[in-house]
Amino acid sequence: MKVAIIHYHLEPSGVSRVIERASRELTRRGIAHVILVGKCAYDMANTLPVRVVDGLAYSNAPLDKQGAEKFLDALRAAATDALGAPPDIWHFHNHSLGKNRAVPLIVSMLASQRERLLLHIHDLAEDGRPENHANIADCPNLYPLAPQIHYAFINSRDCNHFIKAGLPAANAHLLPNPVFDADSIPNTSSETPKTAPLLLCPARGIRRKNIGELILLTQLAPKGTRAAITLAPENPQSLAIHERWKNFCAVNQLPVEFAVVDRIAPNSNSDASFESWISHATHFVTCSVAEGFGLVFLESLAHRKPLIGRKLPHISHDLAKHGIDHGKLYEKILIPADWIPRESLKRHLESSITHLWQAWNRKPNADEIESSIASLEHDGFLDFGNLPEVLQERAIRKLLDPSHHATTKALIHGKTLPLKPWLDDALAHRHQAHPQQLPEAYTIATHFEKTIAIHAMMADQAPLPPVAIDPNDILETFLVAEEFHFLKSPPNERD
Numbered sequence: 001m002k003v004a005i006i007h008y009h010l011e012p013s014g015v016s017r018v019i020e021r022a023s024r025e026l027t028r029r030g031i032a033h034v035i036l037v038g039k040c041a042y043d044m045a046n047t048l049p050v051r052v053v054d055g056l057a058y059s060n061a062p063l064d065k066q067g068a069e070k071f072l073d074a075l076r077a078a079a080t081d082a083l084g085a086p087p088d089i090w091h092f093h094n095h096s097l098g099k100n101r102a103v104p105l106i107v108s109m110l111a112s113q114r115e116r117l118l119l120h121i122h123d124l125a126e127d128g129r130p131e132n133h134a135n136i137a138d139c140p141n142l143y144p145l146a147p148q149i150h151y152a153f154i155n156s157r158d159c160n161h162f163i164k165a166g167l168p169a170a171n172a173h174l175l176p177n178p179v180f181d182a183d184s185i186p187n188t189s190s191e192t193p194k195t196a197p198l199l200l201c202p203a204r205g206i207r208r209k210n211i212g213e214l215i216l217l218t219q220l221a222p223k224g225t226r227a228a229i230t231l232a233p234e235n236p237q238s239l240a241i242h243e244r245w246k247n248f249c250a251v252n253q254l255p256v257e258f259a260v261v262d263r264i265a266p267n268s269n270s271d272a273s274f275e276s277w278i279s280h281a282t283h284f285v286t287c288s289v290a291e292g293f294g295l296v297f298l299e300s301l302a303h304r305k306p307l308i309g310r311k312l313p314h315i316s317h318d319l320a321k322h323g324i325d326h327g328k329l330y331e332k333i334l335i336p337a338d339w340i341p342r343e344s345l346k347r348h349l350e351s352s353i354t355h356l357w358q359a360w361n362r363k364p365n366a367d368e369i370e371s372s373i374a375s376l377e378h379d380g381f382l383d384f385g386n387l388p389e390v391l392q393e394r395a396i397r398k399l400l401d402p403s404h405h406a407t408t409k410a411l412i413h414g415k416t417l418p419l420k421p422w423l424d425d426a427l428a429h430r431h432q433a434h435p436q437q438l439p440e441a442y443t444i445a446t447h448f449e450k451t452i453a454i455h456a457m458m459a460d461q462a463p464l465p466p467v468a469i470d471p472n473d474i475l476e477t478f479l480v481a482e483e484f485h486f487l488k489s490p491p492n493e494r495d
Contacts, residue, residue: 001031001032001089001455001456001459002032002033002083002084002085002086002087002088002089003026003031003032003034003087003088003089003091003455004033004034004036004075004079004083004087004090004091005022005023005033005034005035005036005091005093006035006036006037006056006075006090006091006092006093006095006103007019007035007036007037007056007092007093007094008037008038008056008057008058008094008099008100008103009038009040009056009057009058010035010037010039010040010041010044010045010048010050011039011040011041014122014177014295015093015094015122016044018093018122018177018178018447019035019093020044020048021178021444021447022178022444022447022448022451023035023048023049024048025444025447025448026448027049029448029452031452032083033049033083034049034050034051034078034079034082034087035048035049035050035051036050036051036053036056036079037050037051037056037057038052038053038054038055038056038057038058038059038100039052039057040052049082051078051079051081051082053074053075053078054074055071055074055100055102056075056100056102058099058100059099059100059101059102060101060134060135061101062101063101063102063105067102068102068105068106068109069109071106072106072109072110075106088116088455088459089116089117089118089455090115090116090117090118091117091118091120091455092107092117092118092119092120093120094121094122094123095107095119096119096121096124096136096139096142096143097122097123097124097125097129097132098125098129098132098134098135099132099135101135101136101138104135104136104139104142105139107119107141107144108139108140108141108142108144111141111146111149111466112141112466114148114463114464114465114466115148115463116148116149116459116461116463117148117149117150118150118151118454118455118458119143119149119150119151119152120151120152120175121151121153121154121158121162122154122292122293123292124158124474126474126475126478126479127290127292127478127488128208128290128478128485128488128489130356130359130360130490131237131359131490133359133360136471137361140468141466141468142468142471143162143165143167143468143469143471143474144466144467144468145166145168145466145467145468145469146463146464146465146466146467147171147461147462147463147464148458148461148463148464149171149458149466150171150172150173150454150457150458151167151171151172151173152173152174152451152454153172153173153174153175154174154175154176154177154292154293155174155176155292155293155314155315155318156174156314156317156318157317158292159172159173159174161474161477162469162474164473164477165469165470165473165474165477166469167469173450173454175447175450175451175454176293176318176441176442177293177295177442177447178442178443178444178447178448179298179299179302179442179443180298180302180438180442180443181443196222196223196224196225196226197221197224197225197226197282197283197427198225198226198227198228198266198280198281198282198283199214199217199221199225199226199227199281199282199283199285199308200227200228200230200277200278200281200283200284200285200305201214201228201229201230201284201285201286201287201296202274202277202278202284202296203229203230203231203286203288203296204229204230204231204232204233204234204238205229205231205233205238205242205245205258206233206235206238206241206242207238207241207487207491208288208289208290208487208488209229209288210287210288210487211229211242211245212245212384212387212389212392212393212396213310213333213384213385213392214229214256214285214287215227215245215248215249215254215256215396216333216384216392216395216396216399216408217285217287217309217423218254218255218256219254219399219400220399220405220408220419220420220423221423221424221427222427225427226255226256226257227255227256227257227285228256228257228258228260228266228281229256229257229258229259229260230259230260230261230277231261232258232259237490241389241491242258242259245389246258248393248396252396252397252400260277261274266280266281267280278303278305281305282305282306282427283305283307283308283427283430284296284299284300284303284305284306284307284308285307285308285309286307286309287309287310287385288309289310289312289385289485289488290485290487291312291315293315294319297315297316297319297324297326298319298324298442301324301438302438306328306426306429306431307326307328308328308423308427309328309329309330310329310330310331310332310333310385311326311331322439322441322442323439324439328429329412330410330411330422331411331412331413331414332378332383332384332385332411333383333385333408333409333410333411333419334378334381334382334383334408334409334410334411334416334419335381335382335395335398335407335408335409336380336381336382337377337380337381337382339395339398340387340391340394340395344391345376345382345387345391346373348388348390348391348486349369349372349373349376349484349486350369351492352388352486352489352492353368353369353372353481353484353489355490355492356484356489356490357479359490360475360479362479364481367481369481371481371482372481372482372484374482375482375483375484378411381409384408385487386486386487387486388486388487389491405420406418408420410422
């Protein structure tokens with residue numbers, strides 16, 4: 001069997017890491033494959049079977065039918081030249097994310113030609129990325145259906161959404177990312193430094209990572225606590241928000257460092273590498289309001305670091321199936337509602353939800369706006385994590401006065417607790433109990449076996465002409481007024 005793997009790039013990212021690990025295992029097992037990308041990091045280009053194809057990288061350039069056909073010819077030629085014959089399986093990663101207008105069109109054309117496609121969904125434009133809508137809006141068959149077309153999902157939530165929208169369950173596969181090289185915990189020390197807490201957020205500081213909440217936690221933590229975010233965003237809009245928080249911390253002398261890897265060291269006796277920051281961290285922290293996979297929840301196991309922060313129900317649900325339960329997570333951080341004038345909150349919400357709905361060529365009605373406002377309020381409190389940055393800043397300024405610390409709450413298992421004593425206790429625990437054997441579902445070997453089984457299943461199917469899922473059915477599972485979230489929406493002039 002010959003496999004063509006297609007993605008926009010092989011630059012540092014979670015998807016690239018999945019492709020790299022899968023490719024090395026395919027090579028080890030002697031399975032012919034090629035990786036077709038628009039951009040590739042130098043080290044991967046020299047160690048993986050990569051072909052760079054012009055036009056596959058991120059792009060908003062328009063593409064007509066003739067251009068799409070020419071582009072597909074280039075993909076076929078690159079794959080055939082590398083494999084010695086046309087691929088039996090086309091394995092696309094994030095074809096519908098909207099990062100390149102050509103990719104969903106190519107998938108639609110291959111589907112109409114009854115090619116065998118594995119559409120691997122890591123992220124969805126419908127889930128808080130409306131800026132990508134223009135690149136998928138005109139695709140005639142964004143989510144094609146046929147016996148020879150299968151889908152892989154990294155979480156059960158997205159898998160279930162697609163099944164409810166019409167994807168046959170037999171063609172839907174839960175395929176968690178390969179995180180671990182083996183099924184045992186790495187032989188690393190579980191000892192953490194006997195210093196003041198150092199909270200490490202191993203992620204890019206994009207909007208949905210909820211940077212303001214990390215700052216709030218650091219502000220309420222015991223004296224001497226520091227926090228650090230490893231990487232800066234690359235997207236200019238996200239970078240502007242990142243820099244705003246960086247300046248806010250500098251002005252208010254708050255102990256949070258930004259984009260630390262390869263820039264500054266955790267202390268004077270260490271280097272600035274990612275490994276150094278992990279070694280010196282006492283805890284991993286996640287305040288993210290949206291994740292497809294939630295790598296940090298598993299990285300904390302691999303590095304034996306206690307994890308504190310915000311619980312994401314669909315991530316915790318999947319992990320619990322494999323016996324993983326992070327005990328120091330909360331559902332919400334609650335601040336008194338009177339800290340934020342209701343009219344100000346309403347104006348921000350009306351502006352933001354209208355902006356979000358318009359990005360999808362829709363307009364919210366009065367009932368949707370009212371239900372969104374009502375969903376933000378919790379018995380006289382607001383969830384700090386679901387506020388725009390300007391209102392988060394307002395709340396943090398309140399907390400600069402220690403007399404307000406006792407009013408902040410954590411919602412844990414449906415019950416409210418004072419946040420500061422809970423946080424003090426969480427940070428006092430530096431040895432989180434981990435299973436002696438890491439879950440097999442997240443190992444490279446299991447990922448490979450599942451992937452090959454899916455490929456084999458596809459090869460056995462008699463190809464038929466495709467139909468398609470209505471993309472609006474997918475959008476409506478995410479564009480729900482009662483679940484509106486500021487940090488999963490594009491910033492607007494009020495933010």
